[in-house]
Amino acid sequence: MSSGNKKAIEELARGKELAIQLRDLLDKSLGDEGLVGSEDLVMKILKSFANTLSILRNSGGDFDDEVSQNPRNSNMGWDGRKSEDSGESIKSSKQKDRRGCYKRRKCAESWIRDTSTLIDDGRAWRKYGQKVILNAKYPRNYYRCTHKVDQGCQATKQVQMIEDNPPKYRTTYNGHHTCKNLLKGSQLILDPTSNDSSMISFANSNLTNKQENSFFPSFPSVKQESKEDHLPSDITYNPSSSSEYLLSPELTTFDSSAQMTVLSADQADLISGVVDSVDLEDLLDF
DNA sequence: TGAATTTGACCATT
DNA sequence: AATGGTCAAATTCA
Numbered sequence: 001m002s003s004g005n006k007k008a009i010e011e012l013a014r015g016k017e018l019a020i021q022l023r024d025l026l027d028k029s030l031g032d033e034g035l036v037g038s039e040d041l042v043m044k045i046l047k048s049f050a051n052t053l054s055i056l057r058n059s060g061g062d063f064d065d066e067v068s069q070n071p072r073n074s075n076m077g078w079d080g081r082k083s084e085d086s087g088e089s090i091k092s093s094k095q096k097d098r099r100g101c102y103k104r105r106k107c108a109e110s111w112i113r114d115t116s117t118l119i120d121d122g123r124a125w126r127k128y129g130q131k132v133i134l135n136a137k138y139p140r141n142y143y144r145c146t147h148k149v150d151q152g153c154q155a156t157k158q159v160q161m162i163e164d165n166p167p168k169y170r171t172t173y174n175g176h177h178t179c180k181n182l183l184k185g186s187q188l189i190l191d192p193t194s195n196d197s198s199m200i201s202f203a204n205s206n207l208t209n210k211q212e213n214s215f216f217p218s219f220p221s222v223k224q225e226s227k228e229d230h231l232p233s234d235i236t237y238n239p240s241s242s243s244e245y246l247l248s249p250e251l252t253t254f255d256s257s258a259q260m261t262v263l264s265a266d267q268a269d270l271i272s273g274v275v276d277s278v279d280l281e282d283l284l285d286f
Numbered sequence: 287t288g289a290a291t292t293t294g295a296c297c298a299t300t
Numbered sequence: 301a302a303t304g305g306t307c308a309a310a311t312t313c314a
Contacts, residue, residue: 127291
């Protein structure tokens with residue numbers, strides 16, 4: 001291991017320590033003081049990570065964090081695939097509209113959150129797709145900002161259950177919200193980092209259960225009954241399901257936000273410059 | 287009835 | 301050719 005990698009590890013350790021401090025801050029006080037302090041800490045964390053990436057980049061080592069388990073593409077760590085699946089039957093001339101006229105995302109920033117419960121980030125999302133992903137037991141759900149047509153907001157997210165028994169959801173955010181958040185204030189105050197999971201479950205009972213109740217195994221024949229709308233899906237509860245300790249003991253008290261990883265298609269540019277304040281906003285916001 | 291979701295098809299990338 | 305991301309018609313929901 002080169003000395004650069006050693007330095008990187010030191011930086012990572014420091015970042016982790018700061019993250020723990022931030023967690024404690026948010027845990028104890030959600031008032032103004034807590035927010036100010038957390039912002040400062042988040043800044044330090046980001047700077048630390050930026051230094052790490054920079055060091056690793058210079059030493060030529062490939063950066064591999066806890067999220068990018070497929071180190072095949074260092075540019076976009078949130079993509080993995082293999083080969084399988086069956087083709088589709090040919091449909092003759094049905095609709096010829098040029099749908100799907102899109103460009104695949106290339107350089108939009110993205111970051112990943114792994115949670116044990118489905119969280120409500122206070123944004124208005126609209127589901128626009130669901131795909132069965134190869135090598136994944138559960139389908140991936142695609143959401144875009146409700147105000148895409150409204151205000152041209154380009155933010156999207158993908159939510160996928162990656163584990164069932166200890167429930168674990170992976171949310172990948174893409175792009176920043178450029179819209180005005182027009183939600184009622186009640187949900188906006190909710191901070192996912194608060195470990196009051198009962199409150200989160202309560203808050204989710206209106207939005208989340210309807211929005212995210214399609215995390216079922218990829219059995220095509222299984223028809224989910226949507227009659228039970230009044231109660232959130234059982235997996236939304238589980239206040240005591242401390243599944244994270246299996247994965248990361250130091251983050252046990254993170255009840256709803258176990259891990260968060262900032263990814264960027266252009267990491268070098270992002271971190272070599274000044275840390276973008278918009279990123280900070282989003283990081284704190286979610 | 288309008289808005290949100292579902293779902294198969296379409297398209298870009300690999 | 302295979303796969304993931306997006307579109308949009310059909311369907312469901314409030």
